[in-house]
Amino acid sequence: MDEMMKMEYYRLSEKESGSSAAAATIVEEEMGIIRKGAWTEEEDAILANYVSVHGEGHWNSVARCAGLKRSGKSCRLRWLNYLRPNLRHGNMSVEEQVLILHLHLRWGNRWSKIAQELPGRTDNEIKNYWRTRVVKQAKQLNCHVNSKQFRDTLRLLWIPRLLERIHPQTLTLTPSSSMSLHQPSNNSHSLSSTNSASASAEFEAAIWTDEIMDSEFEAAIWTDENICFLQQQLTHI
DNA sequence: AACAGTTTCAACCGCTTTATC
DNA sequence: AGATAAAGCGGTTGAAACTGT
Known part of the structure; x- marks a missing residue:
């Protein structure tokens, strides 16, 4: 002051x-x-x-x-x-949505903490996104959003699939970051393993690209095709 | 066109944490 | 060390917008 x-x-x-x-x-x-x-x-x-x-x-x-x-x-x-200046309003880009999913797996409902990783987005906006999109979709899939089943599906299948579509190179990072995405976790409330901090940082850096700040298109990750995929995976996990 | 049901999101509420005296 | 005020946080609410009939 x-x-x-x-x-x-x-x-x-x-x-x-x-x-x-x-x-x-x-x-x-x-x-x-x-x-x-x-x-x-x-x-x-x-x-x-x-x-x-x-x-x-x-x-x-x-x-x-x-x-x-x-x-x-x-x-x-x-x-x-x-x-506040530099706020971003409107639709979330695919990258932002994937990052929210990823960070929520790691931190849970720590909205303000998650918001710190998404420049221009507020905790309120992210919280609203989570409740109106993610929780809603989980319900439609007859899952609880915090169930191990739903979280594992997100972590092991859904997020990697989305990443592959938006940035094919993301999944060919170093072994450590790939491990952090694919390694099943015993702790359903945490994505983390021993090296998770650095791996997660690498993951987040990989998601964020220069174009994200200019990205204005409606980014639909909850398409019928994707939900169908999720539905199939949830029945097998 | 009118209405009902649903969705979205800005704003509020109450509790906790932090800062100051 | 305790009291008080301010700031921060996550959950909830309700009005407006949207969608379907």
């Missing part, structure tokens, strides 16, 4: 002392001062302008100083999920 920010922060904290900020928020909410629901363009502009001048952080203060009738939490979320 730079000095200007610090000064501003302490000034505001002082202002808020006495009755706590949280208590103030509750009172404001009860009085109908705190707005909820969809953000308007005007509110977006106010928030974006304020953050561009003062920087991120101290969201309760942002809400007050910018004149927004919103909670600090709401301001933070709106900024992180919508207004």
Whole structure:
């Protein structure tokens, strides 16, 4: 935090002392001062302008100083999920989808951690993708999304198949990375083996190509053909 | 065209973690 | 060391958009 920010922060904290900020928020909410629901363009502009001048952080203060009738939490979320620069909205590319599948096998529902590996994507977006696409497809295949059966099928068959289609060279990496994809794991909650960290890094690097950042086409990995393939594999695994 | 059912995703909620005093 | 506030996180909800009849 730079000095200007610090000064501003302490000034505001002082202002808020006495009755706590949280208590103030509750009172404001009860009085109908705190707005909820969809953000308007005007509110977006106010928030974006304020953050561009003062920087991120101290969201309760942002809400007050910018004149927004919103909670600090709401301001933070709106900024992180919508207004922040360099965000990518819209359809996920094939590479992004495969990476999500891969990282979820490794980390589970650690959405923010997964989001860190997908530049421009938010944890909320990834979480929504998972729930609306992956969980849905698993249900249609009569599987639980976290079952060993479904996870093994993803890890051993489905992801390699998708990779082969998008980047044929990915599967001819070093033995270590291939192992990380093909080696069955006793631990159903982890893709990892001893060398998995470096192998996974190699895997992720292989998925990401220069064109991904420009990729705008609708990337359908959940095609009838692919789902049929999954269905067949699930009955044999 | 109108309605019902389904899907999507932005936003909220509540809990946990981290930072500060 | 404990209290408090802020930030972060994952789960859930509900309105809008979409699709089928």
